[in-house]
Amino acid sequence: MCGRYANTKSGEELGRYFEADEVDEVRLPPSWNIAPTQQVPIVVDRLPKDDPDGMPSRLVTAARWSLVPRWATELASPYPTFNARSETVHEKSTFTGALVRSRAILPADGYYEWHTVGDGAKGTVKTPHYIHDPVEGELAFAGLYSWWRAPVAEGQPPSPWVLTATMLTRAAHGPAASIHDRAPVMLPREVWDEWLDPTVEGDQDLVTMVVHESEQVLERLELHPVAPLKGDGPELIVPLG
């Protein structure tokens, strides 16, 4: 799972870290409390417009967190699409198109998971934990993106395109597994290129590969409890106590 995370880096900083060739002018204020449907930074590789055989270039841009497939008629989905299960992403019509050739990285400083104690009934306590990579200081969530625009009546001016994105999830592993059974798929540097390559047709084998590679990241994560996530600011990731 991952339904809340932090990103405080500018587009320029992300461009340097992810070895991007271009950075779109994106207004993304630092946030320690990013929620689904908000704008988030994403990293994509795209082919030159007029030369599909040319070299891809790497771009940092912004997308709405919750993937909307091209055929959807509304921006707001009646079902959640901010996560995509790695186990089934290849067979879900909402995600299949994006898996084939629209893969992305969603950068993060760290993310949150809630440790639930109790049976869900009265007395259940949920404690948020902040989870991050002390080695790299940055996480690269494996994501997918999709362009969408609202349909319009014949003869009307077209609606603007909206870039949307989601991130893959997997069974938890490593330290974070002690508090929760799902985790985002996080990419080590050595698989960024293959995951982002738009000339590689994404399939379940590719997903299986990155899920496997994500274990080295999961194994080195650190986590600590934090106060309830209200508002926004650096205080949200301060260890509780």
Add this chain to the structure above:
DNA sequence: CCAGACGTTGTT
């Protein structure tokens, strides 16, 4: 074949 859905997490 068409009609209708198209999703995740967590909890039971």
Add this chain to the structure above:
DNA sequence: GTCTGG
């Protein structure tokens, strides 16, 4: 309790 906006 349940829905929804962020």
Add this chain to the structure above:
DNA sequence: CCAGACGTTGTT
């Protein structure tokens, strides 16, 4: 994912 709202009529 959680946090916060959850409603109407009529009057100002």
Add this chain to the structure above:
DNA sequence: GTCTGG
């Protein structure tokens, strides 16, 4: 658009 349950 694509998948699947009937």
